[in-house]
Amino acid sequence: MTKQRLESWTGVVSPSPVETITLQSTEENPFTHTHASLLARGYGSSYGDICLPTGKAVLCTGLNRIRWFNNQTGIICAEAGVRLGDLVAVTISQGWTLPVLPGTEQVSIGGAIASDIHGKSHHWAGTFGRWVRRVGLIRSDGRIECSPTENAELFGATIGGLGLTGIITWAELQLVPCVSPWMECHDVPFSSLDEYVERSAELERSFDYVVAWCDLSRRGVITGIIHASRFFSSPSAKPEPKRKVPLIEHIPRLPFRLLSRPIVWLASRVRHMVQRPQRIAHYRSVMFPLDGLPWNRLFGPGGFYQLHAVLPPAQRLDAIAALCQHLWQARVALPLCVLKNFSALRSPGLLSFPMEGTSIAVDVPNTPRARQVLETIIADIATIGGRIYPAKDVLLNAEQFQRMYPNWRLLEHYRDRRCSSQFWERVTRQQ
Amino acid sequence: MTFSSMLIVGATSQIASHTAYALVPHCRRFVLAARNSERLALLADDLRHRGAEAVYTLPYDAEQDTDRDLIEEACALLGELPTVVLIAHAVLPRDDQAYRSKQTTREVLQINTSSVLVLCATIASHFEERGYGTVAVISSVAADRARRSNFLYAATKAALDVYLDGLALRWQAQSPALRVLTIKPGFVRTPMTAHLERVPFSVSAERVGRSIARLIIHGSTGRRYIPWWWRPVMLIARCLPRWVMQRIRL
Numbered sequence: 001m002t003k004q005r006l007e008s009w010t011g012v013v014s015p016s017p018v019e020t021i022t023l024q025s026t027e028e029n030p031f032t033h034t035h036a037s038l039l040a041r042g043y044g045s046s047y048g049d050i051c052l053p054t055g056k057a058v059l060c061t062g063l064n065r066i067r068w069f070n071n072q073t074g075i076i077c078a079e080a081g082v083r084l085g086d087l088v089a090v091t092i093s094q095g096w097t098l099p100v101l102p103g104t105e106q107v108s109i110g111g112a113i114a115s116d117i118h119g120k121s122h123h124w125a126g127t128f129g130r131w132v133r134r135v136g137l138i139r140s141d142g143r144i145e146c147s148p149t150e151n152a153e154l155f156g157a158t159i160g161g162l163g164l165t166g167i168i169t170w171a172e173l174q175l176v177p178c179v180s181p182w183m184e185c186h187d188v189p190f191s192s193l194d195e196y197v198e199r200s201a202e203l204e205r206s207f208d209y210v211v212a213w214c215d216l217s218r219r220g221v222i223t224g225i226i227h228a229s230r231f232f233s234s235p236s237a238k239p240e241p242k243r244k245v246p247l248i249e250h251i252p253r254l255p256f257r258l259l260s261r262p263i264v265w266l267a268s269r270v271r272h273m274v275q276r277p278q279r280i281a282h283y284r285s286v287m288f289p290l291d292g293l294p295w296n297r298l299f300g301p302g303g304f305y306q307l308h309a310v311l312p313p314a315q316r317l318d319a320i321a322a323l324c325q326h327l328w329q330a331r332v333a334l335p336l337c338v339l340k341n342f343s344a345l346r347s348p349g350l351l352s353f354p355m356e357g358t359s360i361a362v363d364v365p366n367t368p369r370a371r372q373v374l375e376t377i378i379a380d381i382a383t384i385g386g387r388i389y390p391a392k393d394v395l396l397n398a399e400q401f402q403r404m405y406p407n408w409r410l411l412e413h414y415r416d417r418r419c420s421s422q423f424w425e426r427v428t429r430q431q
Numbered sequence: 432m433t434f435s436s437m438l439i440v441g442a443t444s445q446i447a448s449h450t451a452y453a454l455v456p457h458c459r460r461f462v463l464a465a466r467n468s469e470r471l472a473l474l475a476d477d478l479r480h481r482g483a484e485a486v487y488t489l490p491y492d493a494e495q496d497t498d499r500d501l502i503e504e505a506c507a508l509l510g511e512l513p514t515v516v517l518i519a520h521a522v523l524p525r526d527d528q529a530y531r532s533k534q535t536t537r538e539v540l541q542i543n544t545s546s547v548l549v550l551c552a553t554i555a556s557h558f559e560e561r562g563y564g565t566v567a568v569i570s571s572v573a574a575d576r577a578r579r580s581n582f583l584y585a586a587t588k589a590a591l592d593v594y595l596d597g598l599a600l601r602w603q604a605q606s607p608a609l610r611v612l613t614i615k616p617g618f619v620r621t622p623m624t625a626h627l628e629r630v631p632f633s634v635s636a637e638r639v640g641r642s643i644a645r646l647i648i649h650g651s652t653g654r655r656y657i658p659w660w661w662r663p664v665m666l667i668a669r670c671l672p673r674w675v676m677q678r679i680r681l
């Protein structure tokens with residue numbers, strides 16, 4: 001068994017080479033083969049070190065079978081390595097979809113539960129964890145099943161539990177009906193944050209999926225486009241677009257930063273120009289717009305960070321404006337900034353990231369100056385009661401994390417002693 | 432194209448199961464043969480949920496079941512001969528010293544070569560009688576040029592290539608509906624290669640599975656490389672003089 005360095009999607013690498021145990025069947029118990037600490041791994045689509053083990057990694061992508069699907073009730077039971085994109089591809093033809101889908105289809109069910117992911121549907125669906133009916137876990141002391149009524153505390157800890165409560169081997173999920181794979185999409189521009197808040201609240205009343213792209217390419221100006229969509233039963237559907245699966249698994253990074261400021265400026269101008277008020281599109285191109293691009297490779301050798309925060313409703317406008325001011329000071333290209341509103345719907349998860357407010361995600365190229373700026377921003381967010389998304393984080397310190405997630409001690413209590421991650425070591429270290 | 436039925440031998444292999452997933456919209460009924468009956472049952476259920484009309488399973492161990500006629504058994508389950516047979520099972524010895532062991536050599540040869548050729552023999556007799564059918568066998572780019580590691584595996588696959596080339600020539604003369612497809616994937620991330628270093632330009636089993644499905648649907652024949660660029664790469668590799676191979680530490 002050779003060891004290799006594992007990476008996150010953004011290229012954060014494990015400090016030393018690690019051994020990977022590959023699971024092929026939910027009957028295998030990796031804890032019996034070794035005494036090392038273990039961490040489950042899906043598709044490595046997280047941006048930070050939550051997917052990097054301190055001991056060995058347990059690769060779950062081989063657990064990719066659907067166990068059963070009841071197309072009357074929309075309840076599906078699948079193994080934890082099934083990719084969300086694959087699951088929906090199977091169920092959508094039978095009239096069902098996952099209520100919560102992230103921005104990429106390369107996320108496993110296990111990873112979706114462990115990060116309690118959210119999507120463009122938070123205003124009615126909340127987080128992924130709300131749709132999980134039951135999960136099967138392997139812990140170092142054996143197998144256990146949990147649900148909101150059975151082993152409920154462990155269930156709560158596992159939702160958003162960052163893989164620390166054991167290895168999820170399967171889950172039972174509730175799907176929602178959907179009329180076709182086609183979506184009706186509206187683009188609504190906004191020219192200030194106030195306008196964004198007003199328009200997005202309005203759109204959320206009639207559309208199931210709402211997200212905004214925010215243009216930060218001009219210093220001092222925040223504009224953008226809100227994308228609102230809903231499933232649509234179109235009688236004359238176009239042929240389904242082909243699924244894009246990357247040809248090469250490990251595309252090398254570009255040797256230079258393609259996403260430079262002039263290019264991003266130009267691309268943003270084009271994007272404003274080509275917006276169409278209304279169109280019909282396939283759900284894959286609406287839900288997973290970046291999946292065709294090697295996005296994470298375009299930032300050059302230094303890679304990038306994603307700042308993903310949620311800001312409480314009262315301070316959100318000032319906080320977002322301040323955050324953008326800081327980012328502009330870093331003098332780097334900001335090719336992607338996404339705004340979403342989170343509703344007050346509560347997740348069963350102990351360490352769930354979403355809370356009522358507005359979430360902002362910005363890709364920031366990795367330069368020393370940008371890093372400094374991000375550290376200031378994160379400190380500010382911690383003081384105003386905002387939160388940073390663990391799945392995207394590399395910069396939080398222990399104090400900030402513990403302030404944002406006071407429930408961390410509870411998760412620490414339910415954590416399997418034989419599970420840990422680089423992230424957890426970092427944010428729970430005693431000062 | 433859609434076809435009515437298919438037999439997959441070594442169905443639980445990662446590449447074969449992804450091929451089956453990709454073929455669900457094109458093939459109505461599957462017979463899956465594999466060694467691990469537990470995983471076989473799970474895969475069968477999975478395919479049913481993905482929309483396959485009927486899925487049957489056959490336990491099959493390439494080391495022991497030398498006298499069985501799998502095609503006959505599949506035929507009994509389906510009520511007809513399968514249109515396509517895909518053979519995917521193989522072993523890659525982990526130990527670099529495997530070539531010095533009589534036991535391992537015999538075992539690898541039995542699983543990778545003998546069992547496959549025996550299957551091909553029964554397929555040939557059944558298909559020739561019926562007049563149509565596709566046999567697709569997963570070989571490897573490794574068979575094109577020996578390296579200092581894994582040459583035992585390479586040799587077992589090279590035998591398949593030569594045999595299948597010959598069978599293809601023979602069938603071509605008989606009927607265009609008799610097809611032989613030799614699939615030659617490059618480095619794929621699967622349990623078989625999990626113990627090896629990560630190789631640049633490796634591809635996922637899913638990607639390979641889809642490509643195989645496409646080749647089968649389009650009725651392709653002959654040696655096919657996946658991804659395609661392995662063809663020119665291996666062409667060059669085959670032309671390299673020995674002293675160059677000596678220097679390249681692969």
Ligand SMILES: Cc1cc2nc3c(=O)[nH]c(=O)nc-3n(C[C@H](O)[C@H](O)[C@H](O)COP(=O)(O)OP(=O)(O)OC[C@H]3O[C@@H](n4cnc5c(N)ncnc54)[C@H](O)[C@@H]3O)c2cc1C
Binds near residue numbers: 115
């Ligand atoms: C382009 C892109 C867009 C994204 N958009 C969104 C978005 O819109 N909303 C959102 O919420 N997130 C989003 N994400 C983040 C992503 O959803 C999460 O990081 C998710 O956890 C990744 O899942 P994974 O299967 O790749 O798991 P990994 O990245 O491999 O692991 C993530 C965590 O899950 C745990 N885990 C994985 N499998 C298991 C298992 N079987 N049992 C127990 N624990 C397990 C790991 O231990 C780790 O802590 C996006 C990511 C990308 C790359």
Ligand SMILES: NC(=O)c1ccc[n+]([C@@H]2O[C@H](COP(=O)([O-])OP(=O)(O)OC[C@H]3O[C@@H](n4cnc5c(N)ncnc54)[C@H](OP(=O)(O)O)[C@@H]3O)[C@@H](O)[C@H]2O)c1
Binds near residue numbers: 445522
């Ligand atoms: N991975 C690569 O890089 C690569 C490259 C080129 C070609 N290939 C070829 O692709 C094919 C599929 O391999 P894979 O990569 O998908 O690996 P895999 O998932 O490990 O598949 C190998 C399969 O062979 C089966 N097998 C082994 N011994 C057997 C026996 N005695 N009887 C019956 N079945 C047996 C295994 O069954 P169990 O599940 O019961 O163990 C397993 O399902 C193989 O022919 C391989 O040579 C692979």
